[in-house]
Amino acid sequence: MKYLVSPSPQEALDALLEGRSDSKKSMATIIGRCKVEYSGRAKSFLDYGDRLVIVKPDGTIMVHSDTKREPLNWQPPGTKIEYSLDDGLTILARRTSPVETMHIHFRKVHALTVFQLEDGAELNLVGEESDLVDKIEKDPSIIEPGLRVLRREKTTDSGYIDLFCEDAKGNTVIVEVKRTLISHNAVYQLEAYLIDFRKKNKEAPVRGILCAPRISEMAKTLADEKGLEYRQIEWDFELKDKKQRSLDCF
Amino acid sequence: MKYLVSPSPQEALDALLEGRSDSKKSMATIIGRCKVEYSGRAKSFLDYGDRLVIVKPDGTIMVHSDTKREPLNWQPPGTKIEYSLDDGLTILARRTSPVETMHIHFRKVHALTVFQLEDGAELNLVGEESDLVDKIEKDPSIIEPGLRVLRREKTTDSGYIDLFCEDAKGNTVIVEVKRTLISHNAVYQLEAYLIDFRKKNKEAPVRGILCAPRISEMAKTLADEKGLEYRQIEWDFELKDKKQRSLDCF
DNA sequence: GTTTTAAGATCGGGC
């Protein structure tokens, strides 16, 4: 790890280039007074001010102010990053597809850290939408007695749908799941699928069920108008380690 | 600015608490071997590994790995952050609405920087959807000769719409604008609005126009089926400083 | 590489 306080532009440049040439590429944090110009999907200008700039070895670069979770400017992974001197430290970040450039010029570097992160761990997260779909797939009766899941679907001609089911009477049931709130967008999506399904299946009887812990008022009204059903579904989730997850498969 | 290399937990804690008690609260970057537990909207566990942790004075906290633009774990602005010692430096980040907690424990702090950012500048950005709507509002003929914008709308009973217009023949025209791509969601949204409009206006003639530089194939097919029109619209954008923007108003 | 959808999305605006 290399740390420099108030380095000259040349010293900062040297440290950044050194970190880049390491066998395992380094990442860097730069605290300094800088100006940022961006041009690509949009275009922006940010005049001189103190910011925290983070450069990752995968080509990610972020310019952070002292508020908000989101960076003021950034480039995503895969960006080519070049350092140079031009009356101060300069960073040029470029990529194609889409063509974008971000140019950072430092009037003053207050501090610079070049370092490597050794990390063998992976994030273990539960509570995503797919976990709720899992739960329903395992026990469809939490939606309705007698419901059977025929397919867990992904994309179709008329969009993505979560669960393709059959009810106790043999009717087809399309289930759309959201982890938190059903908004009217989800209602349109489900309706569109049903319209398409009926068209392709000669008006076969099919029901649509929206499934979530909550639904917005507008979505509920819309759903009622369109004859779509809503099932409130409460859920919780517990972390499992990988060993337990594997055992669950048996 | 305070910088510590390989500080003891106590030294790290002292530096963080000192920065917090400054008249202008400081922010901090912590490079170290840590474990992260999160529970709230979802739940996650991240075992020990080296990461870059950023704490902002507005309560934002992020745990970054050496890849990706997105943090592994985080809490948004407004979060209450507490530092303590517990066989190593510990950070507890808590908020209500929703109730969430994130717990970070450091086995080792490699480096810690506490600093303040002076920044009087604001990001000046163009190329958002609203800029494209502006352009159309100024010269609706780029969509169609004789088109007049009656209202630039916000929310209605059946959703949000961008531009409420009238064509040369006096028909109502609803325009939906996207800055990049029209996907089928936009088609559903516009269709829903038209259905609602016709219902409320006794089947008055109304056209729907989708307006963007690009449309997905599925969206185009859907739009055709539903009798909605698509106008490809190319655009560029130039930055203007605030003075010019003000002058533009006159 | 394009398209589609989820995200612990975040963020801002309107009510």
Add this chain to the structure above:
DNA sequence: GCCCGATGTTAAAAC
């Protein structure tokens, strides 16, 4: 505060 829609969204999965 809830709800809605944009974001230079990012990221992942399916095709």
